[in-house]
Amino acid sequence: xAWDRNQMAARAAQELxxxxxxxxxxxxxxxxxxxxxxxxxVTLQSENGMLGIGPFPTEENVDADLINAGKQTxxxxxxxxxxxxxxSFAMIRGGKINMAILGAMExxxxxDIANWMIPGxxxxxxxxxxxxxxxxxxxVVVMDHTNKAGESKLLKACTLPxxxxxxxxxxxxxxxxxxxxxxxLKIIECADGVSEDDIRNATEAAIVN
Amino acid sequence: MKKVxxxxxxxxxxxxxxxxTIAAGGFGLCGIPELLIDAIRDAGxxxxxxxxxxxxxxxxxxxxxxxxxxxxxxxxxxxxxxxEFMRQYLSGELELEFNPQGTLAERMRAGGAGIPGFYTRTGxxxxxxxxxxxxxxxxxxxxxxxxxMADLSIxxxxxxxxxxxxxxxxxxxxxNPPAAKCGKICVLEVEEIVEPGxxxxxxxxLPGIYVNRLIQGQHEKRIEQRTTRAA
Numbered sequence: 001x002a003w004d005r006n007q008m009a010a011r012a013a014q015e016l017x018x019x020x021x022x023x024x025x026x027x028x029x030x031x032x033x034x035x036x037x038x039x040x041x042v043t044l045q046s047e048n049g050m051l052g053i054g055p056f057p058t059e060e061n062v063d064a065d066l067i068n069a070g071k072q073t074x075x076x077x078x079x080x081x082x083x084x085x086x087x088s089f090a091m092i093r094g095g096k097i098n099m100a101i102l103g104a105m106e107x108x109x110x111x112d113i114a115n116w117m118i119p120g121x122x123x124x125x126x127x128x129x130x131x132x133x134x135x136x137x138x139x140v141v142v143m144d145h146t147n148k149a150g151e152s153k154l155l156k157a158c159t160l161p162x163x164x165x166x167x168x169x170x171x172x173x174x175x176x177x178x179x180x181x182x183x184x185l186k187i188i189e190c191a192d193g194v195s196e197d198d199i200r201n202a203t204e205a206a207i208v209n
Numbered sequence: 210m211k212k213v214x215x216x217x218x219x220x221x222x223x224x225x226x227x228x229x230t231i232a233a234g235g236f237g238l239c240g241i242p243e244l245l246i247d248a249i250r251d252a253g254x255x256x257x258x259x260x261x262x263x264x265x266x267x268x269x270x271x272x273x274x275x276x277x278x279x280x281x282x283x284x285x286x287x288x289x290x291x292x293e294f295m296r297q298y299l300s301g302e303l304e305l306e307f308n309p310q311g312t313l314a315e316r317m318r319a320g321g322a323g324i325p326g327f328y329t330r331t332g333x334x335x336x337x338x339x340x341x342x343x344x345x346x347x348x349x350x351x352x353x354x355x356x357x358m359a360d361l362s363i364x365x366x367x368x369x370x371x372x373x374x375x376x377x378x379x380x381x382x383x384x385n386p387p388a389a390k391c392g393k394i395c396v397l398e399v400e401e402i403v404e405p406g407x408x409x410x411x412x413x414x415l416p417g418i419y420v421n422r423l424i425q426g427q428h429e430k431r432i433e434q435r436t437t438r439a440a
Contacts, residue, residue: 046380047310047311048236048237048239048380048383049236049380049382049383050379050380055438056436056437056438057436057437057438058437058438058439058440059437059440060440062432062435062437063379064239064381064430064431064432065239065240065367065378065379065380065381065430066379066380067236067237067239067380067432067433067434068380070434071236071237071238071239071290071433071434072434072436073432073434073435073436073437074436076379082377082379082380082382083382084314084377084382084383084384084385084386084387084414085236085262085310085311085313085314085383085384085387086314086315086317086318086386086387088311088314089310089311089312089314089315090315092311093311093315093329093330093331112334122289122295123307124287124288124289125285125286125287125288125289125307126286126287126307126309126310126337127286127287127310128286128309128310128311129309130309130310130311130312130331130332130335130337131309131310131311131312131331134329134330134331134332134333135311135330135331161335161336162334162335162336163335164332164333164334164335165333165334165335
């Protein structure tokens with residue numbers, strides 16, 4: 001047993017606190033918006049120039065001028081604000097965004113993150129990922145614990161080109177929740193039916209108590 | 210001085226030359242200067258260096274200039290939506306300089322503001338930092354990024370008055386203001402040109418001082434990812 005994509009997103013949503021400004025990455029992080037806890041109001045930022053992302057539009061409300069950073073059509077909310085890309089990254093780089101929840105290909109025990117390129121494979125670019133991980137106050141990664149071959153994606157050191165050094169604070173995987181602490185990763189929580197030993201066995205990074 | 214021109218081709222007359230650097234607004238296909246891009250294709254200007262967050266898709270946006278092999282180099286943050294781009298890049302026909310998205314936006318903003326370089330934390334310890342000056346501020350490491358000063362800016366807004374005061378609509382603003390500011394000459398295309406006094410001065414997003422030439426036209430405004438929910 002372990003968490004599926006939606007359960008990982010639901011667990012990540014528990015990280016959100018009332019009043020936060022948050023940027024959600026593409027993939028599982030986008031699903032986090034579906035699980036924002038009752039009584040918690042967060043404002044989602046889209047780095048293409050929007051604070052306050054609303055739900056997807058109905059067919060008749062589709063607007064070519066209103067998209068999110070994944071280029072999907074979205075809607076606005078009563079408190080939405082629009083701005084240009086330089087302003088958008090000023091608030092990111094300036095530390096005004098409280099939390100970013102992002103996917104990753106690898107995370108190292110010192111908080112290094114790799115999520116933008118695999119040498120020899122098609123490289124599409126980093127988009128806003130490098131700015132987000134370098135500028136946002138708290139970086140939470142949501143990712144599968146292991147790759148398809150069963151090898152740990154939580155490593156002693158990243159093998160892929162880095163997106164940033166030492167920035168990840170918390171990792172939510174299909175097996176549980178781990179924090180980056182002095183000396184390695186600390187198990188905070190196990191997924192349903194997963195033991196601490198299961199996590200240790202699936203993790204290359206040092207686990208500290 | 211007259212800023213309003215009759216067509217994209219007229220507005221670009223005398224501005225284009227082979228080997229020039231162009232800054233273009235837009236994010237994905239949202240808010241791109243589609244009329245000016247088509248006019249540059251028709252003009253056949255070659256060996257272009259284009260600073261733009263994305264590179265369009267195969268048959269729309271900057272993709273049309275890639276198809277005609279008019280582009281020598283792209284400065285972008287994400288180019289994943291364009292197969293022809295990838296083919297030319299992987300075969301070595303096209304140069305590509307990846308910029309983190311915020312660094313690209315700030316390079317344009319800074320260049321337009323007369324700032325030749327700035328230090329940022331973005332990219333420290335990554336491939337992006339290789340060969341760049343590193344400097345410590347308050348115990349933290351930053352890298353030097355250069356402002357972009359382009360020969361020409363091509364941008365798109367929603368409305369502008371005849372003096373070039375422009376307003377954008379929703380997320381179609383994106384890279385347009387920083388791109389507009391970093392060119393020696395800026396050509397703006399809009400959906401509607403209005404008389405001075407029509408726009409509320411408090412609501413102007415891009416003051417006309419940044420706009421040298423201006424056209425109005427019909428825009429396709431293609432949607433890349435039409436995502437909807439049930440009514």
